[in-house]
Amino acid sequence: MAASIRDVLRPGPKATRVPDRYRTFTAFVSWAAPAVLVAIVLILWLQAAPAISHFGIGFLSATQWNPVTGAFGALPFIFGTVVTSGIAIGIALPVGVAVAIFLAEPGAQGIRGAIGTGIELLAAIPSVVYGIWALYVLAPWSFLHLETPITARLSSIGFLSGPASQSSVFTASLVLAIMILPTLAAVSRDVLRAVPGGLRENSIALGATWWETTWRVILPAAKAGIFGATILAVGRALGETIAVTMVIGNRSGEIPHSIFYPGYTLASVIANEFAEATGTIYPAALLELGLVLILVTLTINIIALLLVRSTARRVTL
Amino acid sequence: MTRTLWRRYKNTLALSMIYALTGLALIPLGLVLYYTISKGLPAVIHPEFFTNVERPVGIEGAGVAHAIAGTAIMVGFASLIGIPVGVIGGVYLAEYGHGRWAGWVRLASDVLVGAPSIAIGLFAYALLVAPFHHFSGYSGAVALSILMLPIVIRTTESAVSLIPNGLREAGLALGLPRWRVSLQLILPAAAPGVITGCLLSVARAAGETAPLLFTGFGNRFFTTDASHPMSALPLIVYHYALTPYKSLQDQAWGAALVLVSMVLVINLASRYVLRRQIRLAGQL
Numbered sequence: 001m002a003a004s005i006r007d008v009l010r011p012g013p014k015a016t017r018v019p020d021r022y023r024t025f026t027a028f029v030s031w032a033a034p035a036v037l038v039a040i041v042l043i044l045w046l047q048a049a050p051a052i053s054h055f056g057i058g059f060l061s062a063t064q065w066n067p068v069t070g071a072f073g074a075l076p077f078i079f080g081t082v083v084t085s086g087i088a089i090g091i092a093l094p095v096g097v098a099v100a101i102f103l104a105e106p107g108a109q110g111i112r113g114a115i116g117t118g119i120e121l122l123a124a125i126p127s128v129v130y131g132i133w134a135l136y137v138l139a140p141w142s143f144l145h146l147e148t149p150i151t152a153r154l155s156s157i158g159f160l161s162g163p164a165s166q167s168s169v170f171t172a173s174l175v176l177a178i179m180i181l182p183t184l185a186a187v188s189r190d191v192l193r194a195v196p197g198g199l200r201e202n203s204i205a206l207g208a209t210w211w212e213t214t215w216r217v218i219l220p221a222a223k224a225g226i227f228g229a230t231i232l233a234v235g236r237a238l239g240e241t242i243a244v245t246m247v248i249g250n251r252s253g254e255i256p257h258s259i260f261y262p263g264y265t266l267a268s269v270i271a272n273e274f275a276e277a278t279g280t281i282y283p284a285a286l287l288e289l290g291l292v293l294i295l296v297t298l299t300i301n302i303i304a305l306l307l308v309r310s311t312a313r314r315v316t317l
Numbered sequence: 318m319t320r321t322l323w324r325r326y327k328n329t330l331a332l333s334m335i336y337a338l339t340g341l342a343l344i345p346l347g348l349v350l351y352y353t354i355s356k357g358l359p360a361v362i363h364p365e366f367f368t369n370v371e372r373p374v375g376i377e378g379a380g381v382a383h384a385i386a387g388t389a390i391m392v393g394f395a396s397l398i399g400i401p402v403g404v405i406g407g408v409y410l411a412e413y414g415h416g417r418w419a420g421w422v423r424l425a426s427d428v429l430v431g432a433p434s435i436a437i438g439l440f441a442y443a444l445l446v447a448p449f450h451h452f453s454g455y456s457g458a459v460a461l462s463i464l465m466l467p468i469v470i471r472t473t474e475s476a477v478s479l480i481p482n483g484l485r486e487a488g489l490a491l492g493l494p495r496w497r498v499s500l501q502l503i504l505p506a507a508a509p510g511v512i513t514g515c516l517l518s519v520a521r522a523a524g525e526t527a528p529l530l531f532t533g534f535g536n537r538f539f540t541t542d543a544s545h546p547m548s549a550l551p552l553i554v555y556h557y558a559l560t561p562y563k564s565l566q567d568q569a570w571g572a573a574l575v576l577v578s579m580v581l582v583i584n585l586a587s588r589y590v591l592r593r594q595i596r597l598a599g600q601l
Contacts, residue, residue: 022496026409027418032402033470034425036463040432040440047443098338115339117588122346124584126524128551129573132558133349136356136566178345185342209324211331232431239433241527242555267435267527274439275531287439294436301431305424 041298044291051284059288065252065269067277072285074292079255080263081293084169084244085237087259088176093230095177096184100226101214103185104192116189123182131246134175139166139247142174147260161258167249169256169263175243180233187232191225191311192218228307235300239293241267266293350577357574360567371537374562381572383539387454387547391533392523394458394543399465399522400515406466407473407511412499414474423474426467437463438528446532454543457533464525465518472514476507479598510594513587520583524576526551550576 045052051059055072062073103116143166151162195218203213219226249262250272256263266289277283360366369380406426410419441460446452480503488498504511526549529535534546535556550572557569 020495022494022499023409023413026405027413029402030406030409030419030422030470032406033422033429033467036466037425037429037432040436040463043440043443044436047439095338095342098335099342102335102339115343117585118343118346121581121584122342124520124580125346125349126526126551126576126580128524128526128554128558129349129353129577132554132569132573133352135558137348137352181342181345209328211328212324215331235431239431239435241433241435242551246555246558267433270435270439271527271530274442275534287443290436290439293433297431297433297436298428301428302424305427 037298041291041294044287044294048284048288048291050280051288054281055285055288059285060292063254067273067282070281072281074266074289076252076255077264077266077269077289078292080169080248080265081238081267083259083263084173084176084248084265085234087170087173088180088237089230089234091173091177092181092184092233096181096229096233097188097219097226099181099185100188100192101218103189106197116186119182119185122178123186127179127240127242128246130175130179131243134171134243134247138174139171142166142171146170151258151260159258160260162260164260165249165262167247167262168260169248170259172244172248172263172265173259175247176237176240179240179243180237183236184229184233187229187308188222188226191222191229191308194225194311195221222311225308225311228304228311231300231304231307235297235304238300239267239297241271244268245271266290353570353574353577356567356570357572357577360571361574366568366571370539374564379564379568381550381553381568381575383536384548384550384553384572385575386539386541387533387536388523388549388551390541390543391454391457391461391529391547391549392519394455395461395465395522396515396519398459399462399518400469402462403466403469403518404473404511404515406470407514408477408499408504410470410474411477412495412503422470426470429463429467430471433527434464434525435527435530438531441528442531452532452534452546454533454540454545454547457529457547457549458543460528460532461522461525464528465522468518468521469514472517473507473511476510476514476594477503479510479595480506481598507594509590513590513594516583517587520580524551524580526555 051072055062059072060074060078062071063075064071064073065076066072099115099119103112103119105112143164147164147168147170148162150160151164154160155162199217199221200213203217204210208216244265245268248265248268250264250268251262252264252269270286270290270293274283274286277286363378363380365378366380367385368382369378370383371381372379406422410422413419414423437460441456441463445456445459484502484506485498488502489495493502529549529552533549533552535552536546536548540547553572554569554576557565557572560566
């Protein structure tokens with residue numbers, strides 16, 4: 001008798017899946033990345049525990065930094081970090097977006113490729129090389145041609161008042177601006193390239209000029225991604241250590257009144273003092289600064305990456 | 318009519334602004350290269366620069382051989398840790414990277430790229446310096462390997478993903494197990510891209526100062542024993558540049574020139590290899 005339709009459709013013996021040991025192994029090794037990230041935060045937290053329990057939340061708002069008397073407060077460093085990164089992003093953002101617009105334009109790929117390479121090389125130069133260059137070339141130049149004239153003319157405005165100093169918050173911000181420019185330009189370029197070509201063509205077909213298309217169509221479409229690129233660059237600026245340490249002046253204990261005064265950042269104070277910190281509370285206080293730094297940069301990075309990814313996905317759809 | 322003129326005028330103005338700002342962005346690159354070469358070259362042309370070690374200020378013939386050895390050894394050990402782990406992790410992302418777990422790995426490596434390197438130095442200090450009560454080349458190597466890991470992971474992933482699926486399917490159709498397809502077919506085909514990624518991570522690690530401040534720490538003497546404190550080229554640049562002595566400052570510029578040349582050669586060569594790889598993958 002012929003098999004009924006039901007026999008044919010009945011599922012056969014269940015296919016046994018051979019366990020893919022290769023997959024298990026590679027997956028296990030790839031855990032290294034998240035594991036290291038979690039371990040960094042945990043270990044810093046544990047090591048900073050004496051300072052965290054000793055000072056509590058007041059650590060973040062205290063301004064004293066005196067290892068001799070055991071008074072430790074993070075506010076001047078937090079201020080320095082935030083202000084240098086803020087000024088740096090203010091300088092780098094317009095330039096970076098302009099470079100990204102230039103690089104994302106279709107046509108003349110030869111010259112655009114060459115300039116793109118140049119911008120990416122800017123990212124490859126080690127931070128300490130920027131540091132020595134800033135210390136011996138940029139700082140004296142900026143002192144003579146930017147800081148001195150500005151403080152002479154605008155000294156009535158508090159945060160621009162003099163006397164100017166070669167090692168200053170402003171000089172550090174200038175170096176930072178140069179250093180975060182490649183990140184900003186490269187990520188924004190990728191975001192701009194992900195904007196569908198049809199948008200541009202439609203706008204041009206309606207009679208808009210190139211600039212009107214760029215300003216009113218392309219940039220709005222890429223807005224969230226460029227915002228993400230900006231935050232990513234801020235993350236880099238907050239954590240940058242060596243170049244900033246070499247030019248910011250490293251003055252602790254008070255918040256600088258003018259951007260032309262020497263200052264201090266979270267990363268710089270760790271770089272300068274950690275190797276010589278003795279006792280329990282002093283190194284723990286520095287480690288707490290490191291913990292604050294990494295928690296802030298990690299949060300900023302995660303937000304930025306999610307923003308960049310979401311726009312890239314939405315726009316390509 | 319005037320409105321059309323104004324729009325065209327504005328367009329030209331904006332376009333020239335874009336060009337001007339792009340040019341402005343390239344000025345620092347030119348200046349950094351110019352000063353590094355012009356100030357570093359006088360130090361580098363002496364052969365003693367590469368063969369001798371630090372000497373007291375005022376005595377001729379000082380060199381940075383100890384820093385070159387330190388950088389080579391620490392970056393070498395860092396590569397031994399960071400590259401295998403990174404390549405295997407990258408292969409995982411390229412071969413099986415669609416699930417949620419792979420998404421976490423990807424996010425973690427991207428975040429790790431942006432993590433402040435000074436914090437990685439603190440981590441290595443807490444892990445490998447404090448328990449042993451002395452600085453060491455090994456702890457520096459571990460800090461650098463953490464820095465290299467995410468770069469290797471992501472470049473390996475993109476190099477392996479470039480290989481067309483046909484190659485993988487051909488291998489699987491011949492009955493090869495997944496691991497042989499991956500290790501004997503895909504990885505060799507992607508090798509130039511993978512190696513390039515590893516070299517880029519080496520260049521990055523060799524130029525980092527902050528993670529070495531409290532791990533490798535620096536050493537005035539020549540040593541190849543990584544259980545001792547070790548010097549490194551970036552540490553030399555950092556320490557010498559901040560001294561008031563002209564001879565040490567010159568050496569700092571020399572060491573900076575060595576670093577910059579290495580980084581630029583690796584980066585330019587890698588761009589060439591990657592471009593070729595993309596073209597070849599397109600032909601497969």
